[in-house]
Amino acid sequence: MKTTTFNLLKSLLSGVFFLWVAFAAYASPDAESKESIKEEEFEASELIFHHIKDSHGFHVAGDFSIALPVILWTDNGLVTFMSSEFHHDNDGEVVVEKNGMKFVNLHEKIYQLEAGASSVSLDHEHHPTNAHRPLDFSITKNVFSMLLSLVVMLLLFSTAARSYKKSQNHMPSGFGRFVEPVIVFVRDEIAIPNIGEHHYKRYMPFLLTLFFFIWLNNIFGLIPFFPFSANLSGNIAFTGTLALITLLITWFSSKKSYWKHMVWMPGLPVPMKLFLAPIELMGMFIKPIALMIRLFANITAGHVVVLSLISLIFVLKTAWAGTVSVPFAVFISVIEVLVVAIQAYIFTMLSALYFGQALEEEH
Amino acid sequence: MDLVTPEIGLIFWTTLSFLVLLFLLRKFAWKPILNSVNTREQSIKDALAAAEAAKREMENLTADNERILKEARAERETMLKEAREMKSQMIADAEEEAKAKAEKMISSAQAAIETEKKAAIAELKAQVASLSVDIAEKVVKSELSDKDKQLKLVADLLDGATLK
Numbered sequence: 022m023k024t025t026t027f028n029l030l031k032s033l034l035s036g037v038f039f040l041w042v043a044f045a046a047y048a049s050p051d052a053e054s055k056e057s058i059k060e061e062e063f064e065a066s067e068l069i070f071h072h073i074k075d076s077h078g079f080h081v082a083g084d085f086s087i088a089l090p091v092i093l094w095t096d097n098g099l100v101t102f103m104s105s106e107f108h109h110d111n112d113g114e115v116v117v118e119k120n121g122m123k124f125v126n127l128h129e130k131i132y133q134l135e136a137g138a139s140s141v142s143l144d145h146e147h148h149p150t151n152a153h154r155p156l157d158f159s160i161t162k163n164v165f166s167m168l169l170s171l172v173v174m175l176l177l178f179s180t181a182a183r184s185y186k187k188s189q190n191h192m193p194s195g196f197g198r199f200v201e202p203v204i205v206f207v208r209d210e211i212a213i214p215n216i217g218e219h220h221y222k223r224y225m226p227f228l229l230t231l232f233f234f235i236w237l238n239n240i241f242g243l244i245p246f247f248p249f250s251a252n253l254s255g256n257i258a259f260t261g262t263l264a265l266i267t268l269l270i271t272w273f274s275s276k277k278s279y280w281k282h283m284v285w286m287p288g289l290p291v292p293m294k295l296f297l298a299p300i301e302l303m304g305m306f307i308k309p310i311a312l313m314i315r316l317f318a319n320i321t322a323g324h325v326v327v328l329s330l331i332s333l334i335f336v337l338k339t340a341w342a343g344t345v346s347v348p349f350a351v352f353i354s355v356i357e358v359l360v361v362a363i364q365a366y367i368f369t370m371l372s373a374l375y376f377g378q379a380l381e382e383e384h
Numbered sequence: 385m386d387l388v389t390p391e392i393g394l395i396f397w398t399t400l401s402f403l404v405l406l407f408l409l410r411k412f413a414w415k416p417i418l419n420s421v422n423t424r425e426q427s428i429k430d431a432l433a434a435a436e437a438a439k440r441e442m443e444n445l446t447a448d449n450e451r452i453l454k455e456a457r458a459e460r461e462t463m464l465k466e467a468r469e470m471k472s473q474m475i476a477d478a479e480e481e482a483k484a485k486a487e488k489m490i491s492s493a494q495a496a497i498e499t500e501k502k503a504a505i506a507e508l509k510a511q512v513a514s515l516s517v518d519i520a521e522k523v524v525k526s527e528l529s530d531k532d533k534q535l536k537l538v539a540d541l542l543d544g545a546t547l548k
Binding site for chain 2: 070073074075092128156157158159160161163164167168171174175178179181182185186190191192193197200201204205208222225226227229230234256257258259261262263266317321
């Protein structure tokens, strides 16, 4: 079952990559002719950063992109409009006027122009001088992808749960049969060894949700076409939020011994205790920060490598480069399939480990 | 720098999505799935334990049977031995008894013979006495004339009769 899924995914991925390259090659003369006035050179880093960063609106293919809602909390209250009102502009040229306020999209960030200004003016570092950012709660590409993963997860796992309920002897069928080994793996290899037999049950829903949420969004990020391809799990806000939730749960489940070991390590001479306390306190925050950076960096790096390999074709300006870079990109993508599962596992495993440490009793 | 600056919007949506997902999945997916898995594992464990117990019971039964068989065999053995002993004992007893009886018979026969012998001797003695008296009477009657000669004859006769 697993191998077939993997093979399917592999062939799907490789097929998609060839298609994508074909698309890119098809679209490139058009884009070049448009940009030739402004820029002669192909900017690989710009393309890569455009892909790995968030955006308002979901680019599908060519000039076609899906508009997403922009939700802003300004000084004058909530403002909502569709991202299509910017007409694909992200250089701050198209000004959208709502409720007497003017908004521009500057590098996928929404700025509100100061009163009286009619267009955005930039300083030499490309920072706007006459605009500020309202609180942006827009459904961006990443948020869209996350909501999609939410719906997919709810559907998949409620189906799996129902397959258990339907059977007489608690045997799953269909998708339930696929997820059960993973669920049992999370229980037997992550939760029980790290948290312990007594407490693990309380953390199972969190660990399972975390594992599948990260894994699914990682996989979504690997699939290079609409409605996937958003680099959500390679976004620091996403990983940071999950790490913060882990930290909060660690704190809420912590016992006295956890804090005692932190600020006044027992069984050591006093100078050593004084020396260790700040290190341990820092460690408490470094652990979730490491979680945040590990997932962010791994996923982003994977995207960057694949995109760089594809960009080689345009940097070298020959289709022959594709004979090397495309198989290599496929190879990296296949490795990424492994990496995204491992990263979800590591995030979950370390979270469980921190909970286990917080729960440790005096011995 | 943009890359490592978290956006408030995404933080908000991630928190919201994750918490909603956690809440809904816990209620509608994880709890039923984990309960089912646990129930199934428990039932498998119970079934295995029951099988193990049945096996042990079976083993006990077999051992019991064997033990009973062994005991029966031993009992038979002792019974046979006892019977054999009894048989030889009986034979020995009978032999002893027969011997004792025979000896008793022999001794009583000997005693009877002795008594008869004594009686015969006594009778003989009496007969001898009466015969002697008769002889003496006759001798006395016929030969009273020769008194010395007669006396001498009596003495000779008496001496000649050796008693046995």
